[in-house]
Amino acid sequence: MKEDFKILAIESSCDETAAAVVADGREVLSNVINSQIDIHKTYGGVVPEIASRKHIENIDPVIRLALDESGVSLEDIDAIAVTYGPGLVGALLVGVAHAKALAFACGKPLIAVNHIEGHISANYTEHKDLEPPFGVLVVSGGHTYIAKVNDYCEYEIVGRTRDDAAGEAFDKVARALGLGYPGGPKIDKLAREGNPEAIVFPRANIADSPMDFSFSGLKSAVLNYLNSCEMQGMEINKADVAASFQKAVVDAITDRAMIMCEESGITKLAIAGGVASNSLLRETLENECGKRNIRYFSPSVIMCTDNAAMIGSAAYYKYLKGETAGYDLNAVPGLGLTGKR
Ligand code: KG4
Ligand code: ZN
Numbered sequence: 001m002k003e004d005f006k007i008l009a010i011e012s013s014c015d016e017t018a019a020a021v022v023a024d025g026r027e028v029l030s031n032v033i034n035s036q037i038d039i040h041k042t043y044g045g046v047v048p049e050i051a052s053r054k055h056i057e058n059i060d061p062v063i064r065l066a067l068d069e070s071g072v073s074l075e076d077i078d079a080i081a082v083t084y085g086p087g088l089v090g091a092l093l094v095g096v097a098h099a100k101a102l103a104f105a106c107g108k109p110l111i112a113v114n115h116i117e118g119h120i121s122a123n124y125t126e127h128k129d130l131e132p133p134f135g136v137l138v139v140s141g142g143h144t145y146i147a148k149v150n151d152y153c154e155y156e157i158v159g160r161t162r163d164d165a166a167g168e169a170f171d172k173v174a175r176a177l178g179l180g181y182p183g184g185p186k187i188d189k190l191a192r193e194g195n196p197e198a199i200v201f202p203r204a205n206i207a208d209s210p211m212d213f214s215f216s217g218l219k220s221a222v223l224n225y226l227n228s229c230e231m232q233g234m235e236i237n238k239a240d241v242a243a244s245f246q247k248a249v250v251d252a253i254t255d256r257a258m259i260m261c262e263e264s265g266i267t268k269l270a271i272a273g274g275v276a277s278n279s280l281l282r283e284t285l286e287n288e289c290g291k292r293n294i295r296y297f298s299p300s301v302i303m304c305t306d307n308a309a310m311i312g313s314a315a316y317y318k319y320l321k322g323e324t325a326g327y328d329l330n331a332v333p334g335l336g337l338t339g340k341r
Contacts (some may be wrong), residue, residue, distance in 0.1 A: 013087025025316030038335030081315030085335030140273030159211030194243030
């Protein structure tokens with residue numbers, strides 16, 4: 001394997017059109033993200049059809065910019081990587097079709113990347129000394145996993161959500177509070193002015209699977225609380241609701257992460273995904289890891305959200321394992337994180 005192996009990576013699974021050039025899985029030479037949030041927030045959430053159309057418009061200029069900013073020409077790229085799932089099917093297909101066309105036209109290998117593995121790999125780009133084995137929490141808009149990374153690309157799932165993802169719960173509660181989309185950052189900000197102990201919301205436990213998460217009961221409890229306040233004509237303190245809800249989510253995630261670390265003797269814990277940029281979650285995990293001598297790794301806020309550098313990093317380790325894709329590659333919208341359980 002040559003050194004300085006440069007991957008052009010493409011990500012279009014949801015509402016960000018992104019392209020990046022990454023060397024040897026760790027060195028980010030460029031990372032261009034074109035976000036559609038301003039368009040979708042008018043509708044209170046991502047509109048799949050609009051997302052696909054915007055990806056089609058944006059993908060070529062975003063790739064050109066990523067190449068320009070990296071200073072690497074397309075001829076000097078060694079492989080093309082793309083997210084093939086999970087995500088919105090129309091959005092994914094734009095990236096997949098573009099990556100296949102580029103790989104075919106330039107005669108470069110094609111690498112198919114699972115978006116969730118991408119989020120985990122974001123940590124490799126910013127923590128050069130992070131190597132498996134380690135524990136990881138993937139908390140995003142569509143997924144919530146607690147897992148062990150036993151080796152590069154090898155996962156052992158310890159827990160997953162039974163219903164809503166953590167970010168989905170943030171978005172739904174924010175909508176009920178009239179805060180707009182995306183809800184996570186808005187709740188994070190408002191919660192700073194509220195009292196996290198003001199309202200006791202439930203922390204769900206799944207009887208036969210204590211490491212699994214459930215956030216839909218918590219979301220319903222918040223909605224019921226808001227309804228009953230309204231019916232009784234009580235004034236709602238939105239900051240207290242935001243702070244109490246956020247605390248319930250952070251407690252559920254932190255408790256399970258610490259149990260996994262203690263039970264499995266894990267000494268390194270990383271977080272990943274959009275919700276990993278939540279300030280209370282970051283602070284709480286850092287404190288709890290500190291108390292137990294666990295090294296804690298978190299990506300910068302920009303590397304927690306959807307981007308293509310994380311896809312380029314995951315792709316490198318797939319390539320090292322000989323995993324390349326054919327031109328029959330298709331989008332898999334319902335793809336999960338696979339591994340032993
Ligand atoms: O990873 P991501 O960009 O997309 C998916 O792969 O799903 O995650 C987006 C999710 C949204 O639900 C958003 O509300 C949430 O991450 N999020 C946050 C914060 N920033 C983004 N949730 C809580 N606190 C935040 N600061
Ligand atoms: Zn994501």
